[in-house]
Amino acid sequence: MKLLALDTSSEGCSAALWLDGQITERFELAPRGHTRLLMPMVRELLAERGLKPSDLDALAFARGPGSFTGVRIATGVIQGFAWGLDLPVVPVSSLAAVALSAMEQHQLADGSGVAVAFDARMSEVYWATFACRDGLPAMQGNERVCHPENVSLPDPDTTTDGWFGAGQGWKFVDGMPEAIATRIRSIDTSLVPRASQVARLAIPAFHAGQAVPAEQAQPVYVRDEVTWKKLPGRE
Template identity: 40%
Template sequence: MNLLALDTSTEYLSLCLQYQGETLSRDWHAQQKHAEMGLPMMQALLAEAGASFKDLDGLALSVGPGSFTGLRIGCGIVQGLAFGLDIPTVGVNTLAAMAADSGAERVLAVLDARMGELYLAGFEKQEDGWREVLSTVVCGPQALPDLPAGEWLGLGSGFTAQPAALTERYGSQLQAVRAECFPHARGVMKLAAVEFAAGRAIAAEQLELLYIRNKVALKTSERVKS
């Protein structure tokens, strides 16, 4: 399948194209220009591969958690294109996409949620795909949930925003930390491609963003859609 994935959950604009068996990905520091840059950069990436929007079989989007404005812009772009092209979509958890792109087996993905809070989730790679073992939450540094036993790779801007709190809470379980990592569309593509292949894509109007403000932290064995 020819697929295009988009992530606008942070100040970066990230794209990944899977076209005729080849994969291309690009990232830009868009700051607050996702709306202006989104479509032109998508067109440029397609042109680089010798393709156009009409060649696409589906679109994928990082649906959150993340920047409210960025997510809304990304959703608008994907829904508009999907409607116009009459192709299906897949939504992917932003933190799950970070895990899928990490190369690790256990990932604690943490993004700065602003207002002194963090978006956080834990993922473990298993035989049947990525499993969310610490469910996606938003919380303050004094309310960090328990992390399942084992060694974990810490990813994301949360480790820059709240380094002391995260180190104190999880330090003995963190084998390494990559605070500079941000969500890439590559991870979105890895998870979304499986969904498309399994026939679990949805119509554009069914695409929903993930808003988790005030959600209570819970442990879960729910399998990430991957």
């Protein structure tokens, strides 16, 4: 299977190609460079493997939450590819991508929990919790946006090996409830979404029938007041 994955939901910009179980990726931290960098990354990845866009079987993208502008960039590019090539799209949570990155980089075992926090601006965080199951993050509850003092973890019996904090929103740990901090055994604030994790999460989701057509490849902002306009002429 050949799948192209994109992420521009944070200051990181990345593209990854899944080719029958092997992943190649281009990644760069460039808070204002997504538009300039993304398409050259895609062209490099395809050329490296001797592929054309028409050779792809599916697409995936980090659909948010995250930077409003960044999420819109990846959504627009993916919609364009999907519409032009008639390819299915797998939307992947940006928070889940960071949870998977934490699992892989810190070798978290099944039974661990990952609490992911992004800086949502306006003194808020995007928040979601995940249980490590069979090498993948399983979301517990829903994604939400809230003030740091309002974050919460599932009941203690959700995990058997403690909680790990991942994402830049953990810089606000001092503003979180004391009960949260005492249950977190380690924190990594350097983790941001990457297209390689998006691809890894997209493959099982694709096989589970979670791919959608171009017009349903929509961003998730979490904040209700934000709306998305699709590409011109698309209802």
